[in-house]
Every structure is written in structure tokens, then in C-alpha cells.
Amino acid sequence: MTRPLLEQQLQSLDSRSRDIFRIIVDNYLRDGEPVGSRSLSRLLPQTLSPATIRNVMSDLEHLGLIYAPHVSAGRLPTQAGLRFFVDAFMELGDLSDDERRGIETQVKASGSGATLEHMLTEASQMLSGMSRGAGVVLTTKSEVPLKHIEFIQLEPTKALTVLVSQNGDVENRVVDLPVGVTTSQLHEASNFLNAHIRGRTLAEARSEIGRLKEETRAALDALSQDLVERGLAVWAGTESGLPSRLIVRGRANLLENVTAQGDIELLRHLFDDLETKDGMMQLLDLAEEGHGVRIFIGSENKLFSLSGSSLVVAPYRDKDSRVVGALGVIGPTRLNYARIVPMVDYTAQIISRLLR
Structure with a gap:
């Protein structure tokens, strides 16, 4: 709720409207139940007739702050009403x-x-x-230094990548494999990565592999190089952004x-x-x-x-x-x-x- 709208709605509520609205919300937060006019008449600090209370509730409903879940029911706060209550009325407790x-x-x-x-x-x-x-x-993603990475083939086009950081954290991801990858190529890619990532953060490792791109091409065949790039990409979150x-x-x-x-x-x-x-x-x-x-x-x-x-x-x-x-x-x-x-x-x- 924007500040101007909040102020506008605050100005439109007199003291009894505020009291009725606050009781409806308090009751909902405590019990999850709607409150009717007769119950409100017993809970209000001032004496008001059920008819007067119903008129006030109608005004609050018109403002979009409360609603009736079904005919002849009491009232519950709307989501907008809850936001209004949190912004305008709620007094934060403090931890003991x-x-x-x-x-x-x-x-x-x-x-x-x-x-x-x-x-x-x-x-x-x-x-x-x-x-x-x-x-x-x-x-x-944690920026702790890395220790070890390994590819474990699960099926012809899937592998589990295991990344171990120097503080002992272990994370696993399943990655798609290029068609035709062999177990020896998985080992080759793991060995190449481990020779260059140890002691570096993920960002540093990616930068180093990028710097060594020509050396990577010379040292690895095309499929193994693809694995190196996929192995780092999945940990950096570039595939999912999660x-x-x-x-x-x-x-x-x-x-x-x-x-x-x-x-x-x-x-x-x-x-x-x-x-x-x-x-x-x-x-x-x-x-x-x-x-x-x-x-x-x-x-x-x-x-x-x-x-x-x-x-x-x-x-x-x-x-x-x-x-x-x-x-x-x-x-x-x-x-x-x-x-x-x-x-x-x-x-x-x-x-x-x-x-x-």
C-alpha cells in the first residue's frame, strides 16, 4: 500500500472505525474466525448498538479493508486490510x-x-x-576456497558433479552431458579442473579457466573442454540463477x-x-x-x-x-x-x- 493511500484511508477512519477494524484483525490473527456485530458490541471499549456497528463495518468493507466470507457471517480482514493494519496500527513486540x-x-x-x-x-x-x-x-553461492571437483556418470547423458570446499562443505548437482562422453573424459575434465581450482573461490576459478582457454583447448579434446565449462557453470548458477x-x-x-x-x-x-x-x-x-x-x-x-x-x-x-x-x-x-x-x-x- 502506497504512503498517500495509507494516509488517505487513515484520515477516513474515526476512532470507533479504528477500534472496530483493530478488533476484527486482532481476532483474525488470534483465532482465524470472523467477528460479527454482536460480538463486537461486547468487545468495544464504548457502547455501540449492533446497527451502528454494522454501518461502520459496511464503511470498512467499502474501503476494501474487510469482507464477509459468506452471507450472514461476521467479517474478516482482506489482504489489503492486513497490509493496512501492519503499516498503520501494528505495534511490534520486543524479544525478552x-x-x-x-x-x-x-x-x-x-x-x-x-x-x-x-x-x-x-x-x-x-x-x-x-x-x-x-x-x-x-x-x-559461497565464496569460500575450493578443494575438489569430481564428475560421476549416472547415465549416458547425465552426471553427478560433486564440489568440495576447503571448509568441508559438499554440494552435488546433476548436469547434462554432451552426447558421446566417456568415463575417461569425465576423469580428464575432473583432473584438469582440480589442477586449477584448488585454493581459489568459484569466481577466481572461472576467471583462471577463462585465462587458460588456449591451454585448455590444447590439453583437452572438445568434449572434455565442454565438461569443464559445464562443471563450473552449474556451480556459478548460470544455468538456473537460483x-x-x-x-x-x-x-x-x-x-x-x-x-x-x-x-x-x-x-x-x-x-x-x-x-x-x-x-x-x-x-x-x-x-x-x-x-x-x-x-x-x-x-x-x-x-x-x-x-x-x-x-x-x-x-x-x-x-x-x-x-x-x-x-x-x-x-x-x-x-x-x-x-x-x-x-x-x-x-x-x-x-x-x-x-x-
């Missing part, structure tokens, strides 16, 4: 000292002597447990209390999105565009538009203050935003601190 210490202790303990992937996996699991949603972590890792923990939390067939179908769409990782790189871009935590509600994020899920996400940075990943929580639109925002923010700060 015990919660801060708990997050810091758990993240640091998982990072002590372990790989970066293990630390991020534990962070995702922790966010899931604290939020009762799904914890998600996205990482870009981050190297997507870590999701706590999907079962999203299934709790889901009974309606429509809700199950929405979750299926969400799980499909997570499985395919389609468009995940845009989350890193979106996180990098803002400072601190970003909140995307329902269709505001086209990646999850079919499932209508909400995402609270924050970037984390390396020692050079570059965004190298993002972490957050995915869940239904009635996430407890006021609690989750500081939780995600503090976790991202801790991880950034450990990466420096």
Missing part, C-alpha cells in the same frame, strides 16, 4: 532478554565447529519452533488445525512452490532492497500468490556487508507479525555477526 539469549546461544552452538549449512539448518528449525510456521533460509541452497523446516506446523479442503489445496500450492524453488532468487533480491525485515502478505509476493501465504524475511550479510542470504518464516496470512518480525530480525543479526 531470555529469548535473545536463547536465539544467540542456539545459533552460536550450531555454528561452533560445524559447516555453514548446519548452522543455517538449525536457524531454520529454531525459527519454525518459535513461530509455529515454516522456517526458511536462502543462501547464495541460490545454491533452500532450507525449509517445520512444514508440519502449517498443517496444524487445517481441516477445510480449500486450505489443504492452498498448502499444496505452497509446498509445490517450495519444492520447485521457482523464483526463489527474487526473495533474496526483495530482502536486499529493504533495510531489515520485509513483510509480504498473500499475493504481494507473486512466488506464493497461489497459496496466499505470508512471508516475513530479513537478509543476512558477510564481513563485507554484502547480502549473502535471507531467512524468515512462511505461514498463513494470520501470522503473529508483531512477534515474528523482531525474532527474524534478531536471528539475521546474529548470523551476520557470526559470518564476519
